[in-house]
Each structure stands twice: as structure tokens, then as C-alpha cells.
Amino acid sequence: MAKKPPKLFRKEYTRDKFDRTILKKIYIKEYKDYVQKAAHTTAAGTIKVEPGIDKKQRKKLRKIAKSVKKNTGFVLKGRLILLALIFGAVFVFGALFKDMLIEHGAEAGLEAVFGAKADIQGLHFQVFAGRLSFEHLEVADKQKPMRNLFELGQTAFDIDLWEILKGNVILEKIMCRDIKWDTPRQSSGALYAAPPAASSSASAEQTEPEKTGPDLLNFTITAEDAAKLIEEQKQNLGSTRLLDELTRDYSTLDEKWRDQITQSSGKLEELSASVEKIKSIKVKDIKTLADAQKAYNTLKPAVNDLDTVKKSVTGISTGLKKDLARVSTDTERLADAANADIEHLGSMVGLSSAKQGGVVDLVTRGILRRYVGTLYSYIYQARTYMDMLRPTSEQKLPGEKPRRLTGIDILYPTFVKPKFWLKDMSFSVVDDKSFGTIQGELQNATGQPDLIGKPMTWSLRQTAGGRSVELDGSLDLRKNRTPVLELTLTMENFPYKLEKGLEFLSVSGLDCRYTITAGFSLDNRNYSSGSLRIKLTDLKLEYGEDNLITRGLKKALAGPGYISIGAEYTIDEKGNLKLEITDNNLDTLIGAVIGSAMGELRDEVRARIRTELDKQLKDARAKYNEQYKKLSALKKELDGNMSKINEYKKTVDAKKKELEKKIRDFKNNLLDNIKDAL
Amino acid sequence: MFITWIAKIVAALNSNTRPRQIAAAICFALLLALVPKANLLWVILFVITFFLKINQAIELVFLAIFDLLALLADPLLHLIGYAVLTLPALQGLFTTLYNIPILYFFKFNNTVVMGGLLTGLVLFVPVYLLARKGINVYRDNIREKIANSKLVKGFLKHPLIAGIKNTFGKAYNFYSNLR
Numbered sequence: 059m060a061k062k063p064p065k066l067f068r069k070e071y072t073r074d075k076f077d078r079t080i081l082k083k084i085y086i087k088e089y090k091d092y093v094q095k096a097a098h099t100t101a102a103g104t105i106k107v108e109p110g111i112d113k114k115q116r117k118k119l120r121k122i123a124k125s126v127k128k129n130t131g132f133v134l135k136g137r138l139i140l141l142a143l144i145f146g147a148v149f150v151f152g153a154l155f156k157d158m159l160i161e162h163g164a165e166a167g168l169e170a171v172f173g174a175k176a177d178i179q180g181l182h183f184q185v186f187a188g189r190l191s192f193e194h195l196e197v198a199d200k201q202k203p204m205r206n207l208f209e210l211g212q213t214a215f216d217i218d219l220w221e222i223l224k225g226n227v228i229l230e231k232i233m234c235r236d237i238k239w240d241t242p243r244q245s246s247g248a249l250y251a252a253p254p255a256a257s258s259s260a261s262a263e264q265t266e267p268e269k270t271g272p273d274l275l276n277f278t279i280t281a282e283d284a285a286k287l288i289e290e291q292k293q294n295l296g297s298t299r300l301l302d303e304l305t306r307d308y309s310t311l312d313e314k315w316r317d318q319i320t321q322s323s324g325k326l327e328e329l330s331a332s333v334e335k336i337k338s339i340k341v342k343d344i345k346t347l348a349d350a351q352k353a354y355n356t357l358k359p360a361v362n363d364l365d366t367v368k369k370s371v372t373g374i375s376t377g378l379k380k381d382l383a384r385v386s387t388d389t390e391r392l393a394d395a396a397n398a399d400i401e402h403l404g405s406m407v408g409l410s411s412a413k414q415g416g417v418v419d420l421v422t423r424g425i426l427r428r429y430v431g432t433l434y435s436y437i438y439q440a441r442t443y444m445d446m447l448r449p450t451s452e453q454k455l456p457g458e459k460p461r462r463l464t465g466i467d468i469l470y471p472t473f474v475k476p477k478f479w480l481k482d483m484s485f486s487v488v489d490d491k492s493f494g495t496i497q498g499e500l501q502n503a504t505g506q507p508d509l510i511g512k513p514m515t516w517s518l519r520q521t522a523g524g525r526s527v528e529l530d531g532s533l534d535l536r537k538n539r540t541p542v543l544e545l546t547l548t549m550e551n552f553p554y555k556l557e558k559g560l561e562f563l564s565v566s567g568l569d570c571r572y573t574i575t576a577g578f579s580l581d582n583r584n585y586s587s588g589s590l591r592i593k594l595t596d597l598k599l600e601y602g603e604d605n606l607i608t609r610g611l612k613k614a615l616a617g618p619g620y621i622s623i624g625a626e627y628t629i630d631e632k633g634n635l636k637l638e639i640t641d642n643n644l645d646t647l648i649g650a651v652i653g654s655a656m657g658e659l660r661d662e663v664r665a666r667i668r669t670e671l672d673k674q675l676k677d678a679r680a681k682y683n684e685q686y687k688k689l690s691a692l693k694k695e696l697d698g699n700m701s702k703i704n705e706y707k708k709t710v711d712a713k714k715k716e717l718e719k720k721i722r723d724f725k726n727n728l729l730d731n732i733k734d735a736l
Numbered sequence: 737m738f739i740t741w742i743a744k745i746v747a748a749l750n751s752n753t754r755p756r757q758i759a760a761a762i763c764f765a766l767l768l769a770l771v772p773k774a775n776l777l778w779v780i781l782f783v784i785t786f787f788l789k790i791n792q793a794i795e796l797v798f799l800a801i802f803d804l805l806a807l808l809a810d811p812l813l814h815l816i817g818y819a820v821l822t823l824p825a826l827q828g829l830f831t832t833l834y835n836i837p838i839l840y841f842f843k844f845n846n847t848v849v850m851g852g853l854l855t856g857l858v859l860f861v862p863v864y865l866l867a868r869k870g871i872n873v874y875r876d877n878i879r880e881k882i883a884n885s886k887l888v889k890g891f892l893k894h895p896l897i898a899g900i901k902n903t904f905g906k907a908y909n910f911y912s913n914l915r
Contacts, residue, residue, distance in 0.1 A: 085875060086752050125752030128789075137787050223837030462772055463810035465848030468821040470834040 061116040066123040067097070067107035076105045083129040089122050157181050160190070172207060174198035175247040188219040198247015199240070206243055210485075211236025227478045234485035237496065284663075284670040287403055294402065297395035297671065301678045304388050308685035311381055315692050318374045319699070325367045326699050326706075332360040333706045341716045347724035354717045361710050368703045375700060378693050385686060396671060403667045404660055421556060421568070422592060422625050423637055476506035494522020507536045526550045531578075543580035545588075549573065554594065564602040565611065570594045570621075587628040589640070594621040614647035741800070744793040749874060753791055759867035760788065761795035766863055767856030768795075769802030770813060772848050776841035809855070810848055817851030 062068065071079060076097070084090045096119060097105050107119065152159070161181040168176035180193030191214040199207040212235045218228040292298060336357055344350045480503040487496040498518040502510060513534035520527040531545035549572070556568040576590035597615055601608045615621075623642040629635050672679075748758055764785045771778050785795060806813075821830060833839050843849045882888055891897060 083754075084752055085755060085872075086750075087876060087880065089752055122752065129752065129754045129757075132789050134787050134789055141787070220837050224840045462807060463814055463848055465772075465810075465814050465817060465846045465851075467843075468818070468830075468845045468847065470827070470831040470845065472831070472835050 061111055061113055062109050063096075063107040063111055063116060064120045064123040066126060067093075067119055068109075070100065070102075070104040070106040072104060080126055083126045084122065085129075089125075092118060093122060156185075157183055161192075168195075168197055169249060172197050172200060174200040174203065174207065174249060185219075188217045190215040190217060196241075196243070198243060200248075202240075203246040203248035204243050206241045206247065207239070209236075209238040209241050210234050221475055224475070225477065226475045228475060229480045230482065232480065232483035232485075234483070236487050236490070237485040237498065238487065238490070284403070284666050285674070288667070288670055288674055291399075291403060295395075295399040295671075297392060297399045298675060298678065300388075300392055300395045301675055301682060304392065305678060305682045305685060308385070308682065308689060312685060312688045312692070315374065315378050315381070315689065315696075318370075319692050319696050322367060322371045322374060322699055323695065325363075325370070326702055329360065329363055329367060329706060330702075332363065333709055336360055336710055336713050339713060339717075341713070341720050344720055347721060347728065350717060350721045350724055354714070354721060357710065357714055357717060361714060364703065364707050364710055368700075368707060371696065371700050371703055375693075375696050378689070378696060382689060382693060385689065396668070396675075399671060400664045400667045403671075404664050421554075421594065421621070422590075422623050422639060423635075474509055476504040476509045478506075479504040479510060490522075494520060494525075496520045505535075507534065511536070513539075524551050540581045541579040542582055543578070543586075545576075545578035545580075547574065547576045547578065561602070564605055564608045565599050566602050567600040569598040569600075571596045584631045585628070587626070589624070589626045592621075592623045592625070594623075595619070597621065614644070614650070741797045744797055748791050748794050749871065750879060754789075755868045755871035755875070756864070757789055758791050758794050758871055759864045761785075761790040761792065762798050762867045763860045763864045764788075764790060765795045765798035766802050766859060767853075768799050769806045770809065770852035770856040772843075772846070772852060775843035775846075775849060776838075777844065777849065777853065806852070813851030813855055814847045815851070816854060817847035817849065820854060821845060821847060821850050 066080070080093060081090060084093060096107050096111070096115065098108055099105055111119070158181075160183050161178050164181070165176045165178055168178075175198045176195070177197075178192050178195045181190070182192070183190050191212070192210075193212055195210040195213065196206045197208055199205045214233050216230040216232075218226075218230055221228040288295070339353050339357075341350075341353070344353060481501065483500040483503070485496070485498045487494075490496070496519065498516065500516040501514065502512045503514050504510060507513060513532040513536065515532045516530070518527070518529040526549075528548040529545065531543065533543050535542060551571050551573060554568075554570050554572045557566075560566070560568060571594070573593045573595070574590055576588060578586060578588040580586040597620070599611065599615070601612070621642065621644045623644065624640045625637055626640055627635060627637045764781070768778065768781055768785075771781065785792070820826065830845065834845055844853070
């Protein structure tokens with residue numbers, strides 16, 4: 059059955075056109091020959107394939123015609139049109155749905171970073187202006203799914219589009235109004251059901267055993283207690299020991315001196331007769347030299363005896379005086395020993411004045427645990443989020459080797475920017491019911507701070523209901539930087555209540571307002587340290603029983619009306635808090651008041667102990683005094699003897715002088731008479 | 737798989753495909769093989785070939801073959817790339833290109849990428865001319881001889897091969913009619 063040739067060959071062609079359109083596009087000699095054979099030249103000089111070919115010929119010509127058609131042009135127009143259509147569709151779709159797509163993309167990104175649901179409303183992206191804005195954004199708290207980690211009101215981002223083409227997200231400026239934290243949610247913000255994770259702040263907030271403080275109330279003492287105390291401590295008391303010793307010592311002294319003095323008194327008695335006899339000599343009545351010489355001779359032994367007795371009494375007196383001087387020293391020693399014993403006994407009833415350090419420590423620890431601990435956990439969280447912003451491409455999988463040579467990336471002068479960089483952000487909340495007024499700024503937030511060479515810095519000011527918080531800080535995650543975090547926190551006029559731990563001061567509760575100025579620094583090992591100053595004002599203490607301490611506290615706090623505490627603290631990598639109070643006025647105030655009261659009490663207790671000690675030493679002291687009196691009496695007797703001796707000596711000496719003069723006169727008269735006689 | 741590749745090459749060479757389509761396919765395959773993958777430059781080059789009238793079957797077959805050769809050529813490509821990228825006269829140009837955002841993804845500053853690209857471009861024309869010449873020579877002189885050889889004729893007359901040819905022929909016709 060005759061068939062029509064394919065469409066390409068039905069037309070009539072001029073020779074040139076036939077060559078150009080068909081033959082030039084046949085590259086197989088066999089095909090070329092076949093076509094030339096099938097084609098005929100018409101009377102008009104044109105070339106065409108005549109109809110009436112068989113099926114086999116048609117089939118072959120169709121195959122050739124198809125390949126000829128394919129061999130035209132360089133571009134696949136169909137595919138290009140399809141591509142253009144796809145691009146067009148994408149563009150139209152993007153124009154219509156770009157905001158929605160970005161919204162979903164941003165929500166997914168935030169959910170990946172924060173690990174909880176994120177919701178954005180009213181997002182609008184202006185491509186050529188590089189501005190992204192939205193009406194509302196909220197991100198749930200991973201730890202507390204029924205609360206938002208933060209919420210943003212009307213917000214606008216200025217994005218560097220040029221950098222987007224380099225794959226970097228650089229936010230030139232973010233302006234945000236009505237930022238809120240920790241707000242309640244209508245629905246759970248958990249992405250998936252996860253077991254409740256242990257709070258990162260647990261370590262910082264872990265409960266420490268309550269500090270009860272020293273027992274300051276056990277300081278009173280009764281007479282019975284004093285007697286009992288002296289009895290218990292008798293072995294350790296120097297005064298009783300010394301008193302016994304002296305009493306024993308003085309009894310031997312008495313014996314020693316009494317005999318000597320009695321002997322001297324006897325001798326003196328014997329001498330008194332001789333002295334009386336000498337006294338009775340009347341020198342005027344003596345008429346001769348012989349009588350005078352005789353009287354003088356009777357005087358001589360008495361003078362010698364008197365000298366001997368005087369010498370003996372002087373020796374006894376010197377010795378006795380020496381012993382009496384020792385007795386005087388011993389009296390002083392006894393008084394000193396008694397005072398030392400009173401001091402010792404006084405110390406046994408807990409009158410130390412250095413036991414007021416617990417209050418400040420307790421208050422400071424409470425505030426630190428409550429606020430700085432929470433802050434520490436927030437910082438820890440923030441650091442985790444910053445780490446998540448680091449590009450994952452930096453983390454190469456171990457053991458993954460490319461098949462081909464990787465070559466070298468030649469670097470040219472350029473400013474390599476981080477994958478994410480928030481240059482400047484400012485936000486504010488004006489007179490919110492819950493948060494009051496907030497103003498905040500954040501600069502240079504990035505996961506690659508080494509590329510920008512700056513740390514992330516921020517400042518936050520919040521004022522609400524007379525309270526205010528100021529938080530300024532910097533987070534430096536650049537390599538080998540220490541400290542990583544530096545923070546200054548000022549919290550003013552916040553209420554504080556302490557209900558436990560002050561019982562040892564007879565205080566059942568402390569209600570006040572506080573102001574904190576705290577410095578905080580954290581290094582690479584999560585080891586943090588800082589200093590803080592706490593000022594407690596509007597102090598209201600609920601006192602228990604009325605005693606010395608409560609009176610002291612009242613008196614102390616009535617003065618300045620505030621408590622000021624300075625402290626330095628460290629939190630190690632495990633979250634353990636170490637606190638050292640550097641200065642505080644409370645201890646000084648309480649110390650001064652309690653110290654004064656303690657002084658009074660100490661005197662009272664000492665007097666009581668002195669009375670009791672005196673009572674107990676009474677017998678021993680009486681014996682001692684008796685001995686002392688005896689010695690004194692001996693001394694008196696000795697002194698009497700000495701004066702007698704002196705009187706005798708005076709009398710004898712006078713008589714002696716008188717007699718010597720008489721004898722000299724007699725001798726002179728006698729010589730004159732002899733001279734006259736001669 | 738290897739037989740499939742041979743079949744594709746044989747089919748392309750023996751069909752009425754323009755020699756330059758096959759030659760261009762070989763040249764693009766060489767270029768794509770020399771330029772390391774995983775960068776935007778390679779992706780763009782590859783996508784371009786989809787819109788050009790070149791024999792894609794040949795391109796893919798030769799890409800696989802040249803990939804193996806590129807492994808051996810890498811040290812040389814690195815040296816060429818390094819020499820060009822560090823050429824003082826071109827520093828200004830490369831610095832400008834380096835700072836153009838989208839070009840970052842081309843990884844042109846990598847020595848192997850630059851070496852591969854330049855070598856591929858330099859070899860493009862000679863390989864193209866050679867390939868076209870070779871195809872023409874084959875079609876004009878060798879194809880007929882092979883087709884008329886007793887071995888091929890005997891092979892094609894084998895009942896099994898004739899059956900396969902018949903079946904594939906029908907399937908091809910059916911597919912062609914559908915299009």
C-alpha cells in the first residue's frame with residue numbers, strides 16, 4: 059500500500075534549500091544517500107519526495123526526518139521556557155507567600171535554637187530595603203513550657219542583603235518595642251514530650267543546711283553557779299594555791315623571829331639594871347680622880363654589853379624587815395593571782411565579744427542564693443544559645459576524607475564576616491503593668507566573635523514600682539579570653555524577707571528592702587567570682603524574747619537605720635558558692651553595743667566571782683592575816699627593843715662622856731698642881 | 737553498567753546526531769570532571785548543559801570517565817591554579833571577585849577549582865575539534881566497514897540478538913510515536 063512521505067519531505071525545495079535544510083543536517087552517509095535516492099527533481103527544478111512510497115521507505119524517511127529536526131539550533135528552547143515558567147511561578151509564589159514562608163522559616167530557626175515553640179505574627183519582609191518587621195513574636199521556655207522565655211512586640215530588623223548573598227546573616231539594627239520575659243502562655247510551648255530536665259540553676263540554688271548561729275544566750279551566772287565553778291576549777295586556781303603556800307611559810311617565819319626577839323628582849327632586860335645603876339652615878343659629887351676612874355670602870359662592861367645587844371637586835375631587824383618586804387610582795391602576788399583566777403573563771407561563762415558574725419553571712423547568702431544564683435543560670439543559658447549560633451561547618455566530622463585533592467583556598471584582602479552578627483539592638487517597654495519601664499541595648503551578638511574582634515555587650519535598665527534594675531555586661535567568647543563574662547548588676551529597693559536562721563539572735567524574722575551592686579565575672583572553666591555590696595534599708599525585725607542581744611540589735615539599728623554589707627564570692631565549675639564578707643556595718647554596730655553590754659556583764663560576773671572567791675578563801679586568808687599580824691607584832695616588839703637600846707646607849711654614852719670629862723679635869727688640875735709645885 | 741555506557745556511545749556515534757553535539761558533550765564532561773564538585777560554579781556549569789543541545793548520554797558517560805582521570809590530574813591542577821591565583825598581575829581582579837558576594841560560593845579562589853576551570857577551558861576547543869574530526873572520520877570511513885563486516889552481520893543475525901533488536905526496535909517505535 060502506497061504511503062505518503064513524512065511532512066519534511068512532502069514540501070518542494072529548491073536545490074539550495076534542500077541541501078541547506080535537509081542534506082546538511084544528515085551526518086550518516088547511508089542516510090544521505092538514501093534521501094538523495096528517494097528525492098526527485100520536478101519539472102520546475104524543485105526537489106521533493108514523491109508520494110506512493112512503501113511502508114519500509116516511509117519508516118526510514120520518518121527516522122531521518124526526526125533526526126534532521128533534532129539537529130537544528132544550540133539551545134533546548136523547551137527546557138528554557140520550562141525553566142522560565144518555574145522561575146516565574148517561584149517569583150509569583152514568593153511575592154504572594156514570601157512573608158508566610160519567612161515566618162515559617164524563622165519560627166523553625168528559633169525553635170531549633172531555643173528548643174521550644176516559637177510563634178511570629180504579622181511578618182513583613184521588604185526585599186530591596188532589607189527590612190524585616192513583625193507585629194509580635196513569642197518563644198516558649200524549654201524548661202517551663204507554659205511560660206514564654208521572651209515575647210517581642212512591634213519589631214523591625216535591618217538586614218545587610220549584600221552579606222546574605224555571602225551566606226552571612228548580619229543584622230545592622232533591631233528595634234523592638236514591648237519586650238517581655240517569662241510571660242504565661244495559653245498552650246504548651248514544648249516541641250516534644252521530654253522528661254523534666256534538672257534545672258541548671260539547681261546547683262546554684264541548692265539548699266544549704268540552715269545556719270543556726272552561735273548560742274549567745276547562755277551567758278548569765280548565779281552565786282551558786284559561781285561557787286560551783288570555783289569548786290570545779292579549784293585545782294586550776296593560783297590564788298588558793300598561793301594562799302596556802304604563804305600561810306605555811308609565814309608560820310615558820312614567826313617561829314624563827316620570835317625566839318631571837320625574845321632572847322634580845324631578855325638581854326635588854328638584864329641591861330636595864332646596869333643602865334639604871336649607871337644612871338644613878340652623880341658625876342658632880344665625885345671629888346677625886348680615883349672615884350671618877352672607879353665610876354668609869356663600872357660603866358665600861360655595860361657599854362660593851364649594850365653594843366653587843368644592839369648589834370644582835372640590828373641583825374634581827376634587818377632580817378625581819380627583809381621578810382616583811384617579801385610579805386608585802388606576796389600580798390600583791392596574791393591580789394594578782396586572785397584577779398587572774400577571776401579572769402579565768404569569767405572566761406568559763408562565755409563572755410567572748412567576738413560572736414556576732416553570723417547575721418551578715420546569713421543575709422548575704424540568702425540574697426546571693428536567691429538572685430545571683432538565678433542570674434548565673436540565665437548566663438549559663440545565654441552562653442549555650444551563643445554556642446548554638448556558631449556555624450556547624452566549623453565542626454568537621456572526624457575521618458571524613460575527600461576523594462579529590464582539596465587544594466588551597468587563596469585568601470584575598472577582605473573583611474570576613476561571621477555567619478550571624480547582630481550589630482545593634484535596642485528595645486524598650488514603656489509602663490507595662492508587670493515590667494514597668496524597660497530600656498535595653500545589645501551590641502555585637504555573634505557565634506564567631508573572633509571575626510569581629512569585639513565582645514558582645516549589653517545594658518538593661520528596668521524601673522517598676524519604685525524598684526530598679528541595671529544590668530551592664532559583656533560576654534567575650536573569643537579564643538583564650540579571660541574572663542569570658544563581666545557583669546555589673548544594680549538592683550535597688552527590692553523587698554527581702556528572712557524568716558529562718560536568726561533565732562540565735564532572738565529574731566524571728568527580718569523584713570527589709572535591699573539594694574545590690576554586684577560585679578560578676580566568669581571564665582572559660584565556668585568559674586566565676588565577683589564582689590557585691592548589699593544595703594538593707596527599712597529594716598523591720600521581729601524580736602523574740604527581750605535580752606541583751608535584742609536590746610543591742612535595737613540600739614544598733616536605731617543609729618544609722620541601714621545595714622551595709624560588702625562581700626566577695628566565687629562560684630566554682632560545679633556551681634558551689636563560696637562567700638567571704640569583707641566588711642559590714644552591722645557587725646561593727648552590734649559588736650560595739652554588745653561589747654559594751656558584755657563589758658558591764660563581765661564586771662558583774664567578776665564581782666560575783668570575787669565575792670565567792672573571797673568567801674572561799676576567807677579562812678585561809680584569816681590564817682594568813684594572823685601570821686602576818688604576828689610578824690608585824692614581832693617587828694613592833696623588835697622596834698621597841700631597838701628604841702630601848704638606843705635610849706640606853708644614849709644614857710650610857712652621856713654618862714661616859716661626863717665621866718671622861720671629869721677624869722680629864724681631874725688630870726688637868728693635877729698637872730697644874732704639879733707644875734705649881736715644881 | 738559498563739555495557740550500557742558502551743551502548744550509549746555506540747548509539748550516539750551511529751545515530752544521525754550532529755558531531756558537534758557529541759564533541760560539545762565530551763568537552764563539557766571534561767570541564768565538569770576537572771572542576772571539583774560541591775561549589776556553585778560546578779552546579780551552574782552542569783545546569784547550563786541541560787539547556788544546550790548536546791548529547792547528555794555521552795556527557796554523563798565521559799564525565800564518569802574523566803572523573804577518574806581528574807583524580808590523577810589534581811596535583812597538576814593545583815599547581816596551575818596556585819600559579820594563576822597568586823599571579824601578581826591578577827591580584828586586583830581576584831580581590832574584586834573575592835569580595836563579590838555571590839562569587840564566594842563559586843570557590844574560584846581554590847587552587848584545584850581554578851586549575852580545573854582553566855585547564856577545562858583551555859582544553860575545550862582542541863578537544864572539541866578533535867572529537868568532531870574523530871566522529872566524522874568514524875562515520876565516513878569506519879562505521880560502514882564495521883557495519884558491513886562479517887562479524888557484525890553474523891552477530892546481528894544471531895537469533896537472540898535479532899530478538900532483542902526486534903523487541904527494542906518495537907519499544908523504541910512505540911515510545912517515539914507517543915512523543
